[in-house]
Each structure stands twice: as C-alpha cells, then as structure tokens.
Amino acid sequence: MGSKSRQASLPIQGVAVLPQGLEDIGSQELQALGAKQITPRRRAASFASDMACFYRLHLQCRLPFRLLREMARFHCDGRDSLYDGVQQALDWERWLHPSMSFRVDVTGTAPGLNHSHFTALQVKNALIDRQRDLWGQRSSIDLNEPDLCLHVHLHRGEAILSLDGSGGSLHRRGYRAAVGVAPLKENLAAGLIRLTGWDGSTPLTDPCCGSGTLLIEATAIALQRFPALHRRFLLESWADFEADLWDAEQRRAHKRQQPTNKAPRILGYEQDAKIAQQARDNISAAGLEEVIEIVQADFRDAPAPEEDHGVVVCNPPYGVRLGDSSELQELYRELGAVLKKDYGGWDLWLLSGNRELTAALRLKAKRRIPVSNGGLDCRWLHYELNRPSADPIPQEN
Known part of the structure; x- marks a missing residue:
C-alpha cells in the first residue's frame, strides 16, 4: 500500500496484540468472530476484516491487549523520511482537528530512531507542524485519555502507521478494582x-x-x-465511524449473552x-x-x-x-x-x-x-x- 489512507470500502488490515504463548488460540478467536487472512506472529496476529467485523472484534474478543487498524505504510530510513511520511500518511484535516488530543505509541527501530520516546517525539512534531500549517493551532498531548491514539511500527526500512481502536488495554475489563499480589491479567x-x-x-x-x-x-x-460492551472506544470518534453498524454489533453481542441459570x-x-x-x-x-x-x-x-x-x-x-x-x-x-x-x-x-x-x-x-x-x-x-x-x-x- 502507498502512503495514502485506506478507503473504507476496502478490507481493513489489522493486528491483534496478544499475550506471549496465546498467539495460536488468539488467532482462533479472531477467526471465530469473522476475521480473515489470519497470520500468527510473535505476541500478535495479523488479520483482515470489514468494518463490521472490526467492530465485532472490539466488542467480543477476550484475548488481545489491543486491536490496531493499519492506515498507511511508507519508506522510513531515518528522521526526515519519518517526518515526511507521517505528514502525508493521512488526511489529517479530517482525522486530527486541533480540538482533539492525541498520543503516539512506537515499536521497532530505524537508523537514528532507536528509542521509542524519541521516535514518538518526531511523529508528534510532524503532526503538530501539519496542524499549524492547516489551522495555525495544535492539539494537546494526552497520554492517559487521548481522543486519537496512533501507533507507529518501524521495521526493515518501513513505517506502519496504525490507529488503536481502544486507547487503553483491552485486558482491563473494569470489574477488578481490587486484586491480590501479582494478579493474573x-x-x-x-x-x-x-x-x-x-x-x-x-x-x-x-x-x-x-x-x-x-x-x-x-x-x-x-x-x-462481554465486558467491552460497557466501555467507550476511541474508534467511536474516528472520522469514518459508522454509528449504525456499531449499534448493530452491540445488539449482536447482547443477544449472545446467556442467563446465569445456565x-x-x-x-x-x-x-x-x-x-x-x-x-x-x-x-x-x-x-x-x-x-x-x-x-x-x-x-x-x-x-x-x-x-x-x-x-x-x-x-x-x-x-x-x-x-x-x-x-x-x-x-x-x-x-x-x-x-x-x-x-x-x-x-x-x-x-x-x-x-x-x-x-x-x-x-x-x-x-x-x-x-x-x-x-x-x-x-x-x-x-x-x-x-x-x-x-x-x-x-x-
């Protein structure tokens, strides 16, 4: 794929970030919920889906930490190509208005980009400079509750820009305010x-x-x-969010629930x-x-x-x-x-x-x-x- 964003009508390319050792069974879960072209990887599984399935995975998956939606790939051999690639990767006028806060997560390395915090800073600078060109204003950074969460992976001269649909880790179900020592995720x-x-x-x-x-x-x-039915997802504020489709998947998940006497x-x-x-x-x-x-x-x-x-x-x-x-x-x-x-x-x-x-x-x-x-x-x-x-x-x- 080129540096432009994927069109909504095309299949979504995604990655489920999984606990180490659960890559195969995590892939089985993705398949059971309708994902296609699934490939187990180390601590992850890549997949393809349509938007309905992508929503379904967020609502019903139990094993992933995160579900990432790939938006763009571009050549990256250092700071300059990362900066240029990020600015051209998406229609930022549509996806990141200055009224929105954002966070950048980084994995992988490239020449001169060996530290995730430094790389995230370069991505942030590219986005803020782009916003100033468009509006003369910039977004704030929010590490805890951003409106948009970006994930950049660097590998073998390429950068992959993805959106994190949840923002917070999906392992946090919301029921566990109290835990013992060294709790199991x-x-x-x-x-x-x-x-x-x-x-x-x-x-x-x-x-x-x-x-x-x-x-x-x-x-x-x-x-x-499905505990995810009670949480808010960042994907609900994405530029191409389809509310009717999301509501349909929520109803679908609710219908699957069984009574306690079972x-x-x-x-x-x-x-x-x-x-x-x-x-x-x-x-x-x-x-x-x-x-x-x-x-x-x-x-x-x-x-x-x-x-x-x-x-x-x-x-x-x-x-x-x-x-x-x-x-x-x-x-x-x-x-x-x-x-x-x-x-x-x-x-x-x-x-x-x-x-x-x-x-x-x-x-x-x-x-x-x-x-x-x-x-x-x-x-x-x-x-x-x-x-x-x-x-x-x-x-x-």
Missing part, C-alpha cells in the same frame, strides 16, 4: 481457560482462587458476557479473608455474584466435590504470596495430595512458574503449554486426575 486468564476446552457444561473449581480472575473469565466465557457449579477457595472479599467484590462488579461462590477456607479443609468429573484450574503461588521455598514445597505437596484424593476423574490445569515446586505435586503432566505471565516464563500444565491407587505415581517436573 484478565486476557491471559481468558486464554488459559480457552486452552482447557472447558465449555461450561461441567463444574469448575479453583482451590487457590486469589482475587477470582480465572473463575470470572471462565464464567464470562461460558455465559457469553451455569454449572463454579467454586473458589481462598484462605485469606481479605483476598476472599476482594474476589467477591470483583465477582459482584462483573455481575456474576449469582454464579460464582467464594468460600473463605484453606483448600486442605474443603470437602470433596459431589460431582465425579469437572475441571480444576489453579494459579498457586510460586514465590510471591507465601514465604520461603520449604513452605511452598509443602503447599504443593499437600495440594497434589488433596487433588488426588478428592478430585479423581477431574481434569487439572495449573499455571506453573517453578519446575521444582511443580514436581512436589507428584503428578504427571499430560500437556505443557508455554506462556508468559508478567514476563515470567511459565507452563500451563494439564493433568488427568485418576482415582487413588496403591501404586506410586511417578514424579515429573
């Missing part, structure tokens, strides 16, 4: 649940539920609840009273208090489930919330013992950031999926919990 939690294949037809339990993120995201998937038993245990209350507050903010039960109790004191099959999900501490390694080793040993004794016939999915601690479970993983949790290399481990037997279970990291 909501979109990563949703991706982990998707990887389990749990469809809401069987019970779900988290024996170390913390602030409840895994349970909330799982329930939202099962009941087709959910199976969903249960979490948390021994810390304060964190258990945080989980209840988050669940209430998500509108799921009728579905998810939080019990303030140590998992070791919890009764065995009545059901003979279901799914256990767990993100136990691996060095943050509890003390030294010996305490954590004991926690994992006892967790493994309880799961083997009480949850025979269930499937366990456990997020591990420590191989030594995982070995203390004395369970054999059937599947290991690499994921990144806050920059920490982790594994999403799948175990089939068999009925207790007299034979020793082999230890495996």
Whole structure:
C-alpha cells in the first residue's frame, strides 16, 4: 500500500496484540468472530476484516491487549523520511482537528530512531507542524485519555502507521478494582481457560482462587458476557465511524449473552479473608455474584466435590504470596495430595512458574503449554486426575 489512507470500502488490515504463548488460540478467536487472512506472529496476529467485523472484534474478543487498524505504510530510513511520511500518511484535516488530543505509541527501530520516546517525539512534531500549517493551532498531548491514539511500527526500512481502536488495554475489563499480589491479567486468564476446552457444561473449581480472575473469565466465557460492551472506544470518534453498524454489533453481542441459570457449579477457595472479599467484590462488579461462590477456607479443609468429573484450574503461588521455598514445597505437596484424593476423574490445569515446586505435586503432566505471565516464563500444565491407587505415581517436573 502507498502512503495514502485506506478507503473504507476496502478490507481493513489489522493486528491483534496478544499475550506471549496465546498467539495460536488468539488467532482462533479472531477467526471465530469473522476475521480473515489470519497470520500468527510473535505476541500478535495479523488479520483482515470489514468494518463490521472490526467492530465485532472490539466488542467480543477476550484475548488481545489491543486491536490496531493499519492506515498507511511508507519508506522510513531515518528522521526526515519519518517526518515526511507521517505528514502525508493521512488526511489529517479530517482525522486530527486541533480540538482533539492525541498520543503516539512506537515499536521497532530505524537508523537514528532507536528509542521509542524519541521516535514518538518526531511523529508528534510532524503532526503538530501539519496542524499549524492547516489551522495555525495544535492539539494537546494526552497520554492517559487521548481522543486519537496512533501507533507507529518501524521495521526493515518501513513505517506502519496504525490507529488503536481502544486507547487503553483491552485486558482491563473494569470489574477488578481490587486484586491480590501479582494478579493474573484478565486476557491471559481468558486464554488459559480457552486452552482447557472447558465449555461450561461441567463444574469448575479453583482451590487457590486469589482475587477470582480465572473463575470470572471462565464464567464470562461460558455465559457469553462481554465486558467491552460497557466501555467507550476511541474508534467511536474516528472520522469514518459508522454509528449504525456499531449499534448493530452491540445488539449482536447482547443477544449472545446467556442467563446465569445456565451455569454449572463454579467454586473458589481462598484462605485469606481479605483476598476472599476482594474476589467477591470483583465477582459482584462483573455481575456474576449469582454464579460464582467464594468460600473463605484453606483448600486442605474443603470437602470433596459431589460431582465425579469437572475441571480444576489453579494459579498457586510460586514465590510471591507465601514465604520461603520449604513452605511452598509443602503447599504443593499437600495440594497434589488433596487433588488426588478428592478430585479423581477431574481434569487439572495449573499455571506453573517453578519446575521444582511443580514436581512436589507428584503428578504427571499430560500437556505443557508455554506462556508468559508478567514476563515470567511459565507452563500451563494439564493433568488427568485418576482415582487413588496403591501404586506410586511417578514424579515429573
């Protein structure tokens, strides 16, 4: 494509920015919602869509951090070509009036453009100079709540200028005012649940539920609840925004929502009273208090489930919330013992950031999926919990 903006009638070229390790399942989500020409990339997936699908992705996707709409590509071998390319990339008289604030995000490098903050400054200068030529006025910069969010990616002598449709990260659902220590991001939690294949037809339990993120995201998937329906998107103020199409996609998402009586038993245990209350507050903010039960109790004191099959999900501490390694080793040993004794016939999915601690479970993983949790290399481990037997279970990291 040349340096001019894409016409609304042509397919949108977009990029979904994803958690590391969820590129494939993130691509599957894009496909399920109607996107085409999907290519998984590192921490992202590129795609093509029409405008209706692009709106749908914003309203219904659970896994991306951001959804970017490519607007222009141009040659960039340094400061001067970046400046000229930005000024010519879009009809700025239409897209960025001085009454609007904006923000510039940058990834990648080019000769003389090795620091994102410096590159963003060059983009900002090009836009402000263009505005002064047009109006004799300039926009203000707003890093937190801009009217327009621009994303520039530099790679191999080319610059790609995109618009960020949300402005803020899509992982922030709005229900989690209260979180525990080192919380799991909501979109990563949703991706982990998707990887389990749990469809809401069987019970779900988290024996170390913390602030409840895994349970909330799982329930939202099962009941087709879309938290993005309650937020405002920057794309609503874009120059080519189609209000009727947007309203139609909002109605479409609302119609997919299922009543709370469709959910199976969903249960979490948390021994810390304060964190258990945080989980209840988050669940209430998500509108799921009728579905998810939080019990303030140590998992070791919890009764065995009545059901003979279901799914256990767990993100136990691996060095943050509890003390030294010996305490954590004991926690994992006892967790493994309880799961083997009480949850025979269930499937366990456990997020591990420590191989030594995982070995203390004395369970054999059937599947290991690499994921990144806050920059920490982790594994999403799948175990089939068999009925207790007299034979020793082999230890495996």
